Amino acid sequence: MRALYPGSFDPLTLGHLDLIERGVRLFDGVTVAVLQNPGKQPCFPLERRLAQIRAATAHLQRVEVASFDGLTVTFAQRCGADVILRGLRALSDFEYELQIAHTNHSLAPRLETLFLATAVGYSFLSSSVVKEVARFGGDVSHMVPRGVAQDLQRLFNRASASTPHDV
Incomplete structure (x- = not known):
């Protein structure tokens, strides 16, 4: 049995990685699928996100x-x-995820959706939170894989060098 783990992964967090590792223990294989969403402007281009996930x-x-x-x-x-x-990180995720699961099941009844509770140590993590912390110079090394932390530091150091900040 094969699982698909879809998302934008912008950026990949240790919570995502935990789910991938647990998925590998539960299934014969896991495909991590990065969504190309034309409606969003990601921090990292698609190829960089794919490379980050492959490295991690x-x-x-x-x-x-x-x-x-x-x-x-x-x-x-x-x-x-x-x-x-x-x-699922919190109860607030459940309502949205359940709606998507029901929609997906209506489109493809043979596909099941499996929800895994995020490990407690990662329950506060979201890609948005990670980007916000990194944008303001905070340490994200406990939130993302090492390569992703380095990429975020490069991205936001470059951005902060050209953007004035109120202090």
């Missing part, structure tokens, strides 16, 4: 990293996934 999952067997656009269920069917893997 290099120690794992049976992980594939790919990108897609369009419907998640269409990509899941194309890559042979049986399950869509989603993480």
Whole structure:
């Protein structure tokens, strides 16, 4: 049985990585699928996000990293996934994720959605929080893989060098 773990991963957090590692223990393989969302302007270009995920999952067997656009269920069917893997950090995530799961099931009834509770130590993490902390010069090394932390530091040091800040 193969799982698809979709998301924007902008950036990949240790919470995401924890779900990938746990998914590998539960399934024969996990495809981490980075959504190309034309409606969003990501911090990192698609190719950089793919490279970050590949580097962070290099120690794992049976992980594939790919990108897609369009419907998640269409990509899941194309890559042979049986399950869509989603993480839940808090009760507030559940309502949105349940709505998406029901929609996906209405489009592709053979696909199941499996929710995994995020590990307690990562329950506060979101890509948005990580970007905000990094943007203002905070240490994100306990929030993201090392390579991602370095990329964020380079990105926001460059951005902060050209943007005046009120102190």
